[in-house]
Amino acid sequence: MPELPEVETVRRGLAPVMEGAEVTGLDCRRPDLRFPLPERFAERVTGRRIVSLARRAKYLLADLDDGAVLIMHLGMSGSFRIALPAAPGADTTGADTTGADTTGADGETPGAFQYERSKNAAHDHVVFTLSNGATVTYNDPRRFGFMVMTERAGLADHPMMRGIGLEPLGNALTGAAIAALFQDRRTSLKAALMDQRLIAGLGNIYVCEALWRARLSPMRAAGTIVTKTGRPRAEAERLADAIRDVLGEAIEAGGSSLRDYVNADGELGYFQHRFAVYDREGEPCLRLECAGVIERAVQSNRSTFFCPVCQR
DNA sequence: ATAGAGACCTGTGTGC
DNA sequence: TGCACACAGGTCTCTA
Numbered sequence: 001m002p003e004l005p006e007v008e009t010v011r012r013g014l015a016p017v018m019e020g021a022e023v024t025g026l027d028c029r030r031p032d033l034r035f036p037l038p039e040r041f042a043e044r045v046t047g048r049r050i051v052s053l054a055r056r057a058k059y060l061l062a063d064l065d066d067g068a069v070l071i072m073h074l075g076m077s078g079s080f081r082i083a084l085p086a087a088p089g090a091d092t093t094g095a096d097t098t099g100a101d102t103t104g105a106d107g108e109t110p111g112a113f114q115y116e117r118s119k120n121a122a123h124d125h126v127v128f129t130l131s132n133g134a135t136v137t138y139n140d141p142r143r144f145g146f147m148v149m150t151e152r153a154g155l156a157d158h159p160m161m162r163g164i165g166l167e168p169l170g171n172a173l174t175g176a177a178i179a180a181l182f183q184d185r186r187t188s189l190k191a192a193l194m195d196q197r198l199i200a201g202l203g204n205i206y207v208c209e210a211l212w213r214a215r216l217s218p219m220r221a222a223g224t225i226v227t228k229t230g231r232p233r234a235e236a237e238r239l240a241d242a243i244r245d246v247l248g249e250a251i252e253a254g255g256s257s258l259r260d261y262v263n264a265d266g267e268l269g270y271f272q273h274r275f276a277v278y279d280r281e282g283e284p285c286l287r288l289e290c291a292g293v294i295e296r297a298v299q300s301n302r303s304t305f306f307c308p309v310c311q312r
Numbered sequence: 313a314t315a316g317a318g319a320c321c322t323g324t325g326t327g328c
Numbered sequence: 329t330g331c332a333c334a335c336a337g338g339t340c341t342c343t344a
Contacts (some may be wrong), residue, residue, distance in 0.1 A: 002337055034320075034339085058338075076338055077322075123322085142321045144338060187315070196339080203337055258337065300316060303335080 002074045004168070004201030005250035006269065007058045010080055013264030015053045017082050017134045018062065022049045025129035033125060034075060034146040044068065044149060045128075057164045057200035067152050071160060075144025080264045081119070085133030136264075165198045168243050173199065175232030175240045182222040183230050189239075190218035190299045199243070205256060205278045206246055208305045212277045213242035215287075217311045218297070218304045249274070277305040285310060 002010065026045045031037040038044065049065040062070040119139045126138040126147060138147070150158045166172050166181070181198045182189075192198060193207040202210070211218050216225070216235055225235035232240075250256060255269030258279075263269065276286045277294050285292035285307040292309030 006337070073338080075321095076336070120323095141323065142336090142338095144320070144322095191315075194338095205337060256337080301318080302338095 002058060002078070002255070003203035003206050004055075004058060005206070005247055005253075005271065006255035006263075007060060007074060007201075008055055008251050009255040009263045009269060010074070011053055011055045011060055013082065014060075014080055014136065017084075017132070017264075018050045018053050018128075018130065018136065020049070020051075021134070022047065022131035023128055024131050025127075027127040027129070028125070029127065030123075030125040030143075033140065033143050034073075035148060037126070037147060038149045041147075041149070045070065056161060057167070057196060058203070059160065061155075063152060069150050069152050069155055070147060071150060071158070072138075072147045073145050075140060075142060075146070077142040078138065078140035078145030079119070081137045081139065081266060082264050083135040083137070163197050165196060165200045168199050168201055168247055173240050173244055175237035178236045178240050179226040179230055179232035182236070183226045185222040187222055188218060188299060189216055189220050189222050189225070190304050192222035193243075194300070194302070201247070202243070204302050204304075205275070206243075206250065208278045209246045209276060210239065210242040212307060212311060213246060214238040215310050215312065217308075218299060218306050220312070277307065280305060 023045050024047075026042040028037050028041055031041075045064070048068070051063040051065055054061045054063070058073060060072040060074075062072065064070065120141065121139075123139045123141045123143075124137050125140055125143070128136040130136065138145070148160070155161055166177060178199075182192055185192055187195075189211060190207060193202050193210065194204070208218070214235065216239060225233050225239065227233055250269075250271040253269055253271035253274065254263055254267065256271040256275075257268040258272060280294045281296040283294050285294060287307065287310050290307060290310040292307040294305055295308050297304045297306070
């Protein structure tokens with residue numbers, strides 16, 4: 001499920017609750033995620049204070065106060081849910097054993113969609129109990145996600161961090177940067193943008209959306225948006241702008257909720273209502289004065305959605 | 313070195 | 329209603 005905007009949304013939801021808190025308990029209910037949970041995971045984390053919660057590509061990185069780092073990935077279907085401690089005076093009617101429901105103790109998101117349906121607690125694999133009374137539960141039906149531990153000192157050289165490409169938010173992603181990465185590549189733009197070693201954090205949805213915004217065909221060879229001398233063509237500049245724009249807008253919208261994605265506060269993202277091409281096969285292209293109809297193709301075993309008329 | 317297919321696992325939607 | 333099948337936000341591994 002989660003691409004960069006969803007992971008960043010999760011991070012922003014978790015950070016206020018987790019940063020500065022001590023882990024007072026760790027319940028590993030199901031250790032066989034994509035990779036087995038670390039040896040002695042509970043002992044290594046319990047009693048530690050979470051110094052910061054950061055993101056790199058689609059990874060969440062929790063810095064602990066003993067120099068360890070918890071690397072977490074949501075895979076396709078992972079999510080975190082926060083359960084805040086019951087407010088004084090509030091009655092605790094419901095079952096609180098699952099910790100799956102976020103009580104809207106913060107009445108400060110009135111416009112947000114509250115996600116009432118509780119997740120299947122059978123897929124609650126890891127539960128953090130924090131010194132501030134909050135509970136943070138990791139739920140992942142498909143178990144493609146994982147949690148592993150390493151040391152802060154060697155983090156950059158960790159196999160999961162080494163080789164990760166450019167962060168697409170901020171100023172680093174320019175037409176020139178894309179030109180340098182894509183020069184001479186004969187693979188498709190779709191595959192190049194999906195390659196986490198080049199640009200980090202894009203996934204199937206936002207690659208499709210960015211290519212539509214840049215009016216570039218997903219099938220076009222990546223190297224063709226670069227001049228022979230390695231300068232960015234106008235297409236490379238358009239692509240850089242499109243990526244930054246679509247990711248920024250998606251983060252602003254709280255990510256995209258397909259199926260069961262919710263942020264850590266149990267709220268749905270709403271960027272899915274702004275998809276121009278993703279999952280819109282057979283529907284009209286949204287570009288004014290384009291008469292195209294969105295098509296679906298398969299590239300590298302993944303669905304690609306695009307407008308064959310205005311994306312060249 | 314690089315690109316595509318398959319694998320991992322569960323849930324959901326569709327069509328017969 | 330039941331069943332089979334396709335497909336899903338990721339990425340690692342194997343094969344050409």
